[in-house]
Structures are given as structure tokens and as C-alpha cells.
Amino acid sequence: AFCLKVPDSPTEELVIHREGNEDYVFLFESLDDAYDCAAQAAQVLPFWPQVGSVLLSTLNFSTARFKPADGEHIDIPLPSRND
Numbered sequence: 001a002f003c004l005k006v007p008d009s010p011t012e013e014l015v016i017h018r019e020g021n022e023d024y025v026f027l028f029e030s031l032d033d034a035y036d037c038a039a040q041a042a043q044v045l046p047f048w049p050q051v052g053s054v055l056l057s058t059l060n061f062s063t064a065r066f067k068p069a070d071g072e073h074i075d076i077p078l079p080s081r082n083d
Helices: 031-042
Strands: 002-005 016-019 022-028 050-053 063-067 074-077
Touching: 002 031, 022 031, 031 050
Parallel strands: 022 063
Antiparallel strands: 002 022, 002 050, 016 022, 063 074
């Protein structure tokens, strides 16, 4: 999956969306969608997010905001690293 990353971070930090007390990681099936979201995020963030890939098994989030190539964003649960 593609995701948005914070540039020049010493650790691989991801751009997240916070809603209430839950953090969501953005994941994209399409590279074009990832770049479009990076451009939108750059309008409100003090940096332009980098588009990169990520392994789902390494994420520490319970939910991802996933954008399939065709369709709208959907929230999908991610497997717990403790499973």
C-alpha cells in the first residue's frame, strides 16, 4: 500500500488523521490518489508529504483510512501486532 510520510524524519513517521481520540493512517491503492492527497495535505501542513510504500504488518494503528483505486475512502481495521 502507498502512504504519506513525513519528509526528513529520523524515524519513518507517517502522516495521520486524528478524529476524536482515534488516529488513522492513510493508505492508497493508487499512486495518483496518494499524490493528490499529498498535495491537499501540503496546503495545511508545513511540509509536502512524501509518497512511499509501507507493509501493513508494521503499522501500529488499529484503523486505516484506505482509498481504493475506484471509489471513496473506507475505514478498515488493521491486524493487531499482538495477534
